[in-house]
Amino acid sequence: MRIEVSSGSDLKFDKLLFATGSRARSLRLDAHSETPGLYSLRTLDDCVALQGAISPGAQVIIIGGGLIGCELATTIQKMGAKAIILETANELLLRVLGKTIGSWCREELEAIGVEVHTGVSITHVDLDPSFREVRCGDGRRFSGDLAIVSVGAEPVTALAEHAGLACARGIIVNSVGMASSDTVYAAGDVASWPLRSGGRRSLETYLNSQNQAAVAAGAMLGKGEPAPQVPISWTEIAGHRIQMMGEVTGPGDVVTRVDPGGTGMTVCRLNGGELQSAVSIDQSADFSFASKIIERRMLVDAESIRDPLIRMKDIFKLAAKTVA
Ligand SMILES: Cc1cc2nc3c(=O)[nH]c(=O)nc-3n(C[C@H](O)[C@H](O)[C@H](O)COP(=O)(O)OP(=O)(O)OC[C@H]3O[C@@H](n4cnc5c(N)ncnc54)[C@H](O)[C@@H]3O)c2cc1C
Missing domain, CATH: 3.30.390.30 (FAD/NAD-linked reductase, C-terminal dimerisation domain)
Structure with a gap:
């Protein structure tokens, strides 16, 4: 068993771990096209690019009102710019934090000057360099100096799929991280790991990624203890520390x-x-x-x-x- 690396050399392995993480999901306005030219936040380069693009007084449209969208809005307001969140669901943060906390966070964000629009379906993004406009299905239009897409993450599975491993929104692993081949393991955002509450998914949190890495490393050395995951994470929104554990819904x-x-x-x-x-x-x-x-x-x-x-x-x- 071997892998090829870009320098041209081959590496042999007895056991292999995929820890390729996830990438920011792009905005697909129809089944066949992606919209280039929008900002996103995943890497240090993304962060530096955003810092350079946001100046005091700028109007910044954030497409997606999940954890990263709300964290971004907080920081943008702190930078003296204006954040406008456009969210498809009828409340912010529904998937991760549920309705009660989502609505509380919306009020806190509005109190620091963020403009929030929920129930918005985006149909068109105009990226002319001097004027950027987002158009919605109900005819509403939002303009700004730049637009950031924060509509979730996608596990980076291309290599694993190429190697023939079973993948479905992540590399499918068992509760010690073993993939569909018993020599291959996966941990972190790229792994679709079993949950204690049933089902499986990529959890996209630091603490779960660290836990999965330790479990998978143990299993690769023959000391695997099954570890179905309980999601655990934290965030800072509008100056408040929010911590979460378990399945909210x-x-x-x-x-x-x-x-x-x-x-x-x-x-x-x-x-x-x-x-x-x-x-x-x-x-x-x-x-x-x-x-x-x-x-x-x-x-x-x-x-x-x-x-x-x-x-x-x-x-x-x-x-x-x-x-x-
Ligand atoms: C803006 C932002 C804020 C976040 N805030 C929080 C938070 O407050 N709390 C929390 O719990 N989680 C947070 N997360 C999520 C957390 O960052 C991830 O869950 C965690 O980083 C996942 O770790 P990982 O090692 O699986 O993947 P990553 O950290 O994404 O690392 C994957 C690495 O693999 C590399 N890679 C990919 N493909 C290849 C390849 N073919 N060859 C070689 N290398 C490759 C990538 O370049 C990357 O360095 C945040 C994420 C983002 C984007």
């Missing part, structure tokens, strides 16, 4: 725990007494215990979670006696 009840000081909250999903997900805004202490409860599959009481006067640390201690 799914069966059960959503319970919101509001900080009595009014400075933050934790939104949890519970199903059958088990905490399935927690998203915290400026509540790092609560989050650190909530994440342990999720990780260890402990049973908790919804009313205790809802009551901010009961410390999450105490809920954790009590729950430590039960395992789902």
